[in-house]
Amino acid sequence: MNPILSVKDLAVEFATYGGSVKAVRGVSFDLNAGEVLAIVGESGCGKSVTFQTLMGLIPMPPGKITRGNAPFEGRDLVSLSDKEMQGIRGKEISMIFQDPLSSLNPTMTVGNQIAEVLIKHRGMSSEEARNEAIALMKLVQIPEASERVDQYPHQFSGGMRQRIMIAIALACKPKILIADEPTTALDVTIQGQIIELLRGLRKEINMAVVLITHDLGVVASLADRVAVLYAGEIVESGPVGDIFKKPSHPYTLGLQAAIPNPLKPEKTDLKAIPGSPPDLFSPPTGCAFAARCPFAMEICTRENPPIFDLSDNRKSKCWLHHKNAPSNLRAEVAHA
Numbered sequence: 281m282n283p284i285l286s287v288k289d290l291a292v293e294f295a296t297y298g299g300s301v302k303a304v305r306g307v308s309f310d311l312n313a314g315e316v317l318a319i320v321g322e323s324g325c326g327k328s329v330t331f332q333t334l335m336g337l338i339p340m341p342p343g344k345i346t347r348g349n350a351p352f353e354g355r356d357l358v359s360l361s362d363k364e365m366q367g368i369r370g371k372e373i374s375m376i377f378q379d380p381l382s383s384l385n386p387t388m389t390v391g392n393q394i395a396e397v398l399i400k401h402r403g404m405s406s407e408e409a410r411n412e413a414i415a416l417m418k419l420v421q422i423p424e425a426s427e428r429v430d431q432y433p434h435q436f437s438g439g440m441r442q443r444i445m446i447a448i449a450l451a452c453k454p455k456i457l458i459a460d461e462p463t464t465a466l467d468v469t470i471q472g473q474i475i476e477l478l479r480g481l482r483k484e485i486n487m488a489v490v491l492i493t494h495d496l497g498v499v500a501s502l503a504d505r506v507a508v509l510y511a512g513e514i515v516e517s518g519p520v521g522d523i524f525k526k527p528s529h530p531y532t533l534g535l536q537a538a539i540p541n542p543l544k545p546e547k548t549d550l551k552a553i554p555g556s557p558p559d560l561f562s563p564p565t566g567c568a569f570a571a572r573c574p575f576a577m578e579i580c581t582r583e584n585p586p587i588f589d590l591s592d593n594r595k596s597k598c599w600l601h602h603k604n605a606p607s608n609l610r611a612e613v614a615h616a
């Protein structure tokens with residue numbers, strides 16, 4: 281498959297008074313047309329920074345891309361000027377955020393906010409844009425769209441506001457939708473509706489979706505593939521079923537043990553991962569998870585593990601996959 285976006289060895293740092301924070305430390309992944317790729321990991325692991333960097337939303341400085349590239353249809357996203365990025369952002373790649381209320385303009389009707397994108401990026405007249413805004417509101421299943429197009433964000437519920445954000449994001453039929461914790465601020469019933477909506481829309485307009493979340497329930501319902509981030513690095517990636525059924529990295533195992541597994545409802549004893557993520561002012565030389573890993577070996581604190589290809593579509597960044605790793609530890613991970 282030819283990926284529409286290939287991110288290669290992306291590294292991002294932030295200059296602060298206390299030193300340089302290495303927030304993203306060599307992230308690589310491919311995104312294929314029409315697929316849903318979930319990016320999971322704890323808060324502060326670099327999930328949002330990675331995609332905000334690709335969208336040109338991180339102020340530089342204090343941010344700085346120290347290496348890497350991200351070809352998207354022949355253009356490297358990380359080398360484009362602000363002006364070039366404006367032509368892509370909201371048009372070819374769109375993003376929705378966790379809190380729709382703070383993303384919407386409270387002084388403009390929702391119809392005008394959707395129409396603004398259509399006029400700017402698709403060159404529509406005001407009347408065409410208004411009609412298309414109503415069509416988009418219907419597409420995201422907002423009832424009485426023709427009347428509600430003239431209402432303001434505060435007149436909508438949280439779930440409906442998220443639908444408006446999705447309508448704005450879809451206005452230009454983007455090739456990629458980046459959804460950053462799209463359901464975190466919503467109650468469980470509305471979460472389910474938004475997931476259903478994204479699932480249907482992704483098929484309808486064949487758009488790739490990047491789902492940034494810490495909620496494995498959302499991942500299981502929507503994603504095709506998963507990439508697990510820890511301390512600014514992807515430590516494991518693969519098809520969603522494989523990652524849930526047979527995780528191969530101790531951090532993924534820890535994540536699964538800490539939260540209810542939607543594919544293993546019989547597992548009710550939840551265990552927290554001990555310790556906390558490393559200080560990214562001065563990341564460890566070896567594996568970033570070593571201080572918390574129950575399987576850590578001598579080499580783990582000394583050398584950063586390479587990425588091991590476990591099969592065509594599965595990767596894991598862990599020394600346990602080295603041919604010389606102790607077989608008893610490998611067996612323990614396999615049967616955990």
Ligand code: SF4
Nearest residue numbers: 567570573580598599
């Ligand atoms: Fe644990 Fe070592 Fe694997 Fe890191 S490389 S996850 S410390 S076993």
